[in-house]
Amino acid sequence: MSDxxxxxxxxxxSFEYPIVESTIGDRGIDISKLRDQTGLITLDLGYKNxxxxxxxxxxxxxxxxxxxxxxxxxxxxxEKSSFTEVMYLLLNDDLPTTEQFAxxxxxxxxxxxxxxxxxxxxxxxxxxxxxxxxxxxxTSALIAFNPKAVDVRSKEDMDHAAExxxxxxxxxxxWTYRKKMGxxxxxxxxxxxxxENFYKMCFRRPNQEFxxxxxxxxxxxKLLILHADHEQNCSTSTVRMVGSAHTGLFASVSAGxxxxxxxxxxxxxxxxxxxxxxxxxxxxxxxxxxxxxxxKDDDFRLMGFGHRVYKNFDPRARIIKKAADDIFAALGIExxxxxxxxxxxxxxxxxxxxxxxxxxxxxDFYSGIIYRALGIPxxxxxxxxxxxxxxxxxxxxxxxxxxxxxxxxxRQVYQGATKRDYVDMSAR
Ligand code: SDX
Numbered sequence: 001m002s003d004x005x006x007x008x009x010x011x012x013x014s015f016e017y018p019i020v021e022s023t024i025g026d027r028g029i030d031i032s033k034l035r036d037q038t039g040l041i042t043l044d045l046g047y048k049n050x051x052x053x054x055x056x057x058x059x060x061x062x063x064x065x066x067x068x069x070x071x072x073x074x075x076x077x078x079e080k081s082s083f084t085e086v087m088y089l090l091l092n093d094d095l096p097t098t099e100q101f102a103x104x105x106x107x108x109x110x111x112x113x114x115x116x117x118x119x120x121x122x123x124x125x126x127x128x129x130x131x132x133x134x135x136x137x138x139t140s141a142l143i144a145f146n147p148k149a150v151d152v153r154s155k156e157d158m159d160h161a162a163e164x165x166x167x168x169x170x171x172x173x174x175w176t177y178r179k180k181m182g183x184x185x186x187x188x189x190x191x192x193x194x195x196e197n198f199y200k201m202c203f204r205r206p207n208q209e210f211x212x213x214x215x216x217x218x219x220x221x222k223l224l225i226l227h228a229d230h231e232q233n234c235s236t237s238t239v240r241m242v243g244s245a246h247t248g249l250f251a252s253v254s255a256g257x258x259x260x261x262x263x264x265x266x267x268x269x270x271x272x273x274x275x276x277x278x279x280x281x282x283x284x285x286x287x288x289x290x291x292x293x294x295x296k297d298d299d300f301r302l303m304g305f306g307h308r309v310y311k312n313f314d315p316r317a318r319i320i321k322k323a324a325d326d327i328f329a330a331l332g333i334e335x336x337x338x339x340x341x342x343x344x345x346x347x348x349x350x351x352x353x354x355x356x357x358x359x360x361x362x363x364d365f366y367s368g369i370i371y372r373a374l375g376i377p378x379x380x381x382x383x384x385x386x387x388x389x390x391x392x393x394x395x396x397x398x399x400x401x402x403x404x405x406x407x408x409x410x411r412q413v414y415q416g417a418t419k420r421d422y423v424d425m426s427a428r
Contacts, residue, residue, distance in 0.1 A: 006019065010038050018030045024061075026051065028051045051232075053232065055231070055396070057069070057392075057396060058090075059071075060310070070093065074226065074319070078222055078319050081095075083221045083224040084104070084193060085101060086225050087390075091159070105194075108167045108194065112190055112197065114145075114175075118142070119185060122138065122185070125137075131177070131179070131180055132267075135172055135173060136257040139172060139250060139254040142250050143248060148160075148161075149248065150250065158249070158402075161248075161249045165249060165390070166391065170197065171201060173383050173387045177377075177380050181377070186202075192212075196212055196217055202376075219370060220374065223323070223367060224384075227385050229395065235389065236392060236396050237259075238256050239252045240396055241255075245407050249394065249397055252393075252397055253393050253394070256386075260389065266385040268304055269381040270378050270382055271303040273381070275289075275304075276337040277337065286344045287347055289302070290344070290348055290351055290354075293348075294351070294353040302359070305354070305359045306362065307362045310360060312358070313360045314361060314365075316363040321361075324366050327373055335369060335372070335373060367381065367384075368381050
């Protein structure tokens with residue numbers, strides 16, 4: 001039986017701190033009284049050893065490469081569920097009954113449109129604008145047209161705002177795609193399910209009969225499921241931090257989009273494809289790039305490799321890799337980038353540097369290859385990640401508010417100048 005407290009000996013005294021139990025995974029030391037009792041704070045750059053909250057939503061075992069949404073293994077969810085059902089699961093405590101699912105879908109469809117004025121907003125962006133910057137701005141702008149969704153104080157208000165944001169966000173994501181392609185925007189179609197509707201808003205051409213390719217829609221649905229939530233990652237922690245000031249849901253998610261954009265986080269799926277294309281253009285010498293990634297004097301990193309928590313294969317990468325094989329076979333696609341990715345994976349996983357640091361392919365390593373096969377441009381890959389992560393951001397934001405988490409305000413270890421008097425410029 002493990003101890004239920006820890007003892008800190010400091011300055012000739014002993015201090016006890018209780019352990020917060022978990023159902024699975026890390027137990028935590030409750031240090032809420034540490035500073036009052038010892039005058040000390042903790043320092044943990046990047047919060048590698050620090051829990052920011054108590055959560056019931058998603059759990060991942062980084063050592064064994066396992067991921068659970070509300071206790072359900074990602075492999076079973078990816079095979080048997082749908083993105084809409086996963087959205088319900090993350091936002092509530094369990095999988096929906098038939099009636100609950102129908103009510104949830106109906107709740108989303110009532111908002112399956114976006115105010116006409118928003119179209120004028122997207123028109124002012126240059127076609128060259130990065131879709132993630134456009135998406136973040138449009139998400140913030142949604143507040144102006146949905147003020148009630150800003151100040152959510154009750155669970156009912158939160159569920160209403162969630163349904164509204166889920167419905168409208170898929171339009172904004174599709175619109176950023178149409179803007180990038182120089183195409184007019186499409187409206188939603190209530191006769192379709194969520195992912196079919198998104199697919200049609202993206203790919204329906206004004207001059208052609210629209211055909212829903214079920215192979216593509218199923219692949220999109222699976223990819224969105226795999227990106228839906230992932231504990232307290234950088235963008236989710238951003239959404240929680242902004243929401244902890246009681247900022248509205250839409251503005252909190254807009255901040256999360258900007259965090260996800262970073263190439264060390266969700267932006268890695270775009271960086272992976274750019275890296276694979278660079279290797280291909282440079283003659284396909286993967287060993288050369290593995291050596292570059294190992295060289296401390298070279299800031300090149302193997303994008304799509306490594307993870308703050310997974311020290312084993314990211315289970316999502318395994319599922320996506322299999323899905324890539326299936327979709328390529330179904331669509332009869334050959335992609336040099338996939339060949340290079342497979343070679344890169346083989347060389348890296350046999351290299352001592354990567355083995356020693358437990359660097360494995362993560363969710364971003366293969367996702368871009370599939371998105372490209374589905375006809376999605378590289379700069380849209382992180383928008384696809386954002387659409388998938390939306391239910392995770394919302395469910396974590398909702399949990400933070402329902403648990404009444406305090407406003408986030410970390411402390412620091414100061415190493416700057418000590419107190420000194422102002423000196424007039426003439427005397428400097
Ligand atoms: C996502 O947190 C989440 O859950 C995120 C995510 C989600 O679903 O929300 O899973 C999505 O963001 C996946 C990660 C996508 N990012 C990338 O693929 C970018 C490339 N990866 C790295 O930048 C890095 O691995 C991170 C940012 C993902 C993790 O960085 P850490 O945990 O801070 O690790 P570190 O930088 O301290 O690296 C430890 C060692 C270092 O070497 P040493 O100083 O010990 O000699 O590993 C090396 C690093 O140099 N290293 C790499 C490497 N990643 C780490 N070396 C070469 N190539 C890499 N990709």
